[in-house]
Amino acid sequence: MEALLVSTGVVALAEIGDKTQLLAFVLAARFKKPLPIILGILVATIVNHGLAGALGAWITSAVNPEILHWILGFSFIAMAAWILIPDSMDDEEATAIRRFGVFGATLITFFLAEMGDKTQIATVALTAHYGTPLLVVIGTTIGMLVADVPAVFMGDKLGSKIPMKLVRTVAATAFTILGAVTLWSAWGGLKL
Template sequence: MDALLSTFLSVFLAEMGDRTQILAAALALRYHKNGAILAGLALATLCNSALSAAGGSVIDQWISEAPVKLFAGLAYIFAGAGMLMWRRTVDPLTNWKLPAFLTAFLGLFILEFGDKSQFIIAAQSARTPYWGMALIGGFTGIMAATIPAVLLRERLAQIVPLKPIRWISGGLLLLWGFMLATQAFGIS
């Protein structure tokens, strides 16, 4: 249960104000088909979360506990730093001539591939024998952060103060990462 909750919370924080939210909202504005956008988002997120969790479970079998903690610490440090740094603008995929579902699935799959949440899910999977819980936690964390962006679209930024949330979330992820990294070296 720890893997599920900690992965959910950290991925949810990492996705607030992230490019996944922005692209999902832009696609919802463009197509006006929430169901198709949400289905594409769900499939893309499930695929990426499954790849991450499977990769993390393999890492767990190859290396000992200290390097796994260091990997987890670095995943959180880079996620936190990424939230605090300047970000590139998101391509709204206006040149893509595919139906809503395919555009959402392919666009969000590509955008999420190698993203900070994928590394957090992999790190959490490597830290526990219950990698399926990390998969579920990561999937639900991304979905919980992104569904409101699809449903609320541009109003999300008016309702939720995304910039302060990004700063607080980034700081929390950095702190969590430094704690894990110091544990890897036996400092704390």
């Protein structure tokens, strides 16, 4: 249960101000059709994070547990630093919106925007850390929806009201704590 809750919370925080949330704002403002946008986000996230969860599970089986703890600890801390850097949406992502309709554009752009993104890498790391891919993928998917569904319904009006620096700081702090606990565990100070 911890894997589900931590994955949900960390990804929800990390997603606020992320390029995929900006993409949700753009899609909502342009199409004003929340249901196909939300379904596109859901399907894209399940597929993307499912692949990330599978990679995390493979890493868990392929890498020595002691080395994995060190890698994960430093990965969580690197993720904390990365979260502090604001995202922006590329022009290519906006172009895809015009070609495939609301659901298709959302599905394609969200899937591509998540490739190598903070939340996808967090899914890999959280799966490797907890060893429960299904719970982590469910949690990260819920976290994405918690952050992006309000963006769909409130469009760009919500973006100006959220203290982005505070949200990024809280998310970075959560990843730093995960990293520190994991490194302490790797050093032998705590058994996880």
